Amino acid sequence: MKTMSQTRVYVTAAACMGLLAGLGLLSLRAADVSVRATIEPRQVALGQAAQLTVEVTGASSARISLPQVENLDIVSRGTQSSLQIINGVMAQQSFYVFAVLPNAEGQYVIPSFQVEAGGQKVATAPLALKVFQGQGQAPPPPAVAPATSSPYVAGNTAPDPQAPAPAPRPSTTTPKPVNVGNETVFLRLYSPRNEMVVGQVVPVTVKLYVRADRQAELVPSPLKFLSDAFTVTLPKKLEQDQEMIDNTLYNVGIWNVAVVPVKTGDYTVGVEQSIRVAERVKMRRPGGLDESLLDAMFSQYRMVEKKVQSTTQNWKISSVPNEGKPENFSGAIGDYTLTVKAQPDKVKVGEPISLEMTIDGKGNLDRVNAPVLTSTDGFKTYSPTSKVELRDDLGLEGRKIFTEAVVPLKVGSLPPISFTFFNPDTKQYVTRTVEAPRVAISEAPASPVAAVTPTATPSATQKVEEDAKPAEPALVPIKVYLSPFVANFTPVFRNPLFIAAQGVPLIALVAGFLVARRRQRLENDPDYARTHEANRTVRTQLEAMNTAVARNDAAAFFTAARRAVQFRLADRWRIKADDITFEVISERSTELADSLKSLFLVADEMAYSGEAHTDVTLADWQKAIVSLLGRLEKKV
Template identity: 30%
Template structure:
């Protein structure tokens, strides 16, 4: 016996183009959206841990990381995603009821008064309209000065004539930069301004010796500080060479760059990539490589990545070493 089912006609309508939000990723259904962040007080450059929650019914597999509604003054990173379906099978397909979460760090680059606001858009098949939901702007205190963008590397069209740099012999490893003691002069002359120099000549002998001792102590302290920084840098370079996972390698690399910059520029913020990279005239490739290292380090430290199992390859380690070496050999600004 043959049984024939009645023919069902299905009217499939394309999603309307009119009114489609820019951040629409294909989510269709009924959803609710919320976001929470901690802590409520940070400094510029410190991350706020955001948790985005989307719950409802629909095709969760088409829901990607919601974007910032106003991205100015924020730096976002890749989120750790999670999904819990009511059927317990983890199916994110059409018609599924459940909850999808996104955990990610967001770093303020300027002072802010509220938590970052995220937007999520979906299509409601009942009303046949697009809906955009935004998270509530919860209070947040951000202290500190704004992060200044690193200067862009010189291009071929630049009108500035670069200063010829002396040739540097090829090296097999990263060398520490010696402090610049200035150009040698064939003529004898005082290292102080004429007014100070001649005032010292006219001062009593004990004052002259006291001044000389003060200058010597200040010079000794400066040299001792530079020597301590070089020892610290050597330790960081050793960690870059020997650490097993990416988080430790990238963390040591960022600290090594900071130490190299501090040897000649004084104290600089640990995580201020713009200030650190801007302390030297680095080429575009080095700036790109170091920028990626800074970003990867922040993600691994704050995004909840599995640090113990995230081993680094020899190729990636060599790339990190080359970027640090290029930074060290670049001239100071």
């Protein structure tokens, strides 16, 4: 049975050969078979991994007999294939990638091993690897492409052969999954505690395991907790890692979430996540055709959606105890410290003092209220303002800063300031009390009495001079005459804007009538509705192809091309677009199947590997596909 990677090799080679030979661009002749094995890096720290790459040129498939080396685990990471045509010579290249995982330090030699390809047996050169004791971190895992709105994908294609191999790294914060068996995809829930109190913030880890040789993608829907006794804060970004479990390499998606219980009781808690997994669909092919274009393009693989549920845990949730609860307890749960600043350091009675009180620690900061003065005698207080500074996206740790104005009403000093919270680890109430900063408060000065200055009696000379001054102008009187009349009155019904406004309801009525007629025709005439939908979809996909060509996005281009062909054929044959498969096209038109073969063979590889190995540009592909759609519209 052929593997997925081998199938893509044949599809790619057939696509390029058929297209380019059909266009008369080259005369093909096979290249010789060659094999080369490399290992990078040649020195690694214990706990890291090296990448063994076997490059096979001139053959579409190969059988590799890897040797066993003591204290070295060699795990397959997948296959990557490409097709090169240089001066008329076609060279098929395949890269078989393996992760080499050392279990002890030392000097190792991977002996020569045989690779059977193209009917030949070729021996590789021995490879040396040095493993030393070190604390260096392993290389990061390969980046994975998200779905439409999904942050995690595990693929079955190999990474760039020139890139360093990712090292499987067991988790240091959560236990290793047990009873995994042969599961391809599974979900695990890890919690640091199973007893909680209402309002407590609990960090919980959820891990999604996908075998590294399988392709999968998340459904764009949030992680679901199977209980209504909690509120859940999800992370902004999904973390990624790799783990080796029972000699099987898994890609791991990690959610670090914050869970807050909202009601008491005993609960069985689990999580659920929807995921799409690629599964091969075996379909009957007509005689004489093998690995054909439409089989690879429409029906070789499909993404099957599954709901994966985690193992469950039993959680007990209670309320904070009433016994020993302080009067100033306001619902804060966690572990905190309290610091206080005051300014200015000198004031008079009646002048405000600004207190800055900082609560720092881990817990539910949203339920933390301001600390209080142990005594308000001789002080007037005002409602504080607050701001929160978090040190993580989930709000598990940070600080809350309160600013409060306090006005002394008499000479004295600020009283101590206290803050009370419940510590779920010790299951006790804790009151933090700190001495207020020293502020000198003094008496306010007495209000001065305004001095009365006698007014001098003006002399006779001053009176004469004041009488001689010209009088100030009086207020301007109201206008008592009318301005000239202007004959500019126009009746409203003669205003062009008024006339145009009357036509708006009529236009809307006509437009509504036409829309209703069109909708009625779509409902009563299935053929017209199908043709309308097909034309609309084809136009949309052509626009998507133009955008993909401008962005050089091959995956988007071939997806749009395939969809356009499906809808065009569905309209002509009066069947559903999703029913257009290889069998349907071959049964209806062998000539059409042959014409499609040279254009769309690489669509399946683009859909599942994200790469296309062809010398023909997307612009040339676009011209050929547009021409084909035109012929389908006229002749089919």
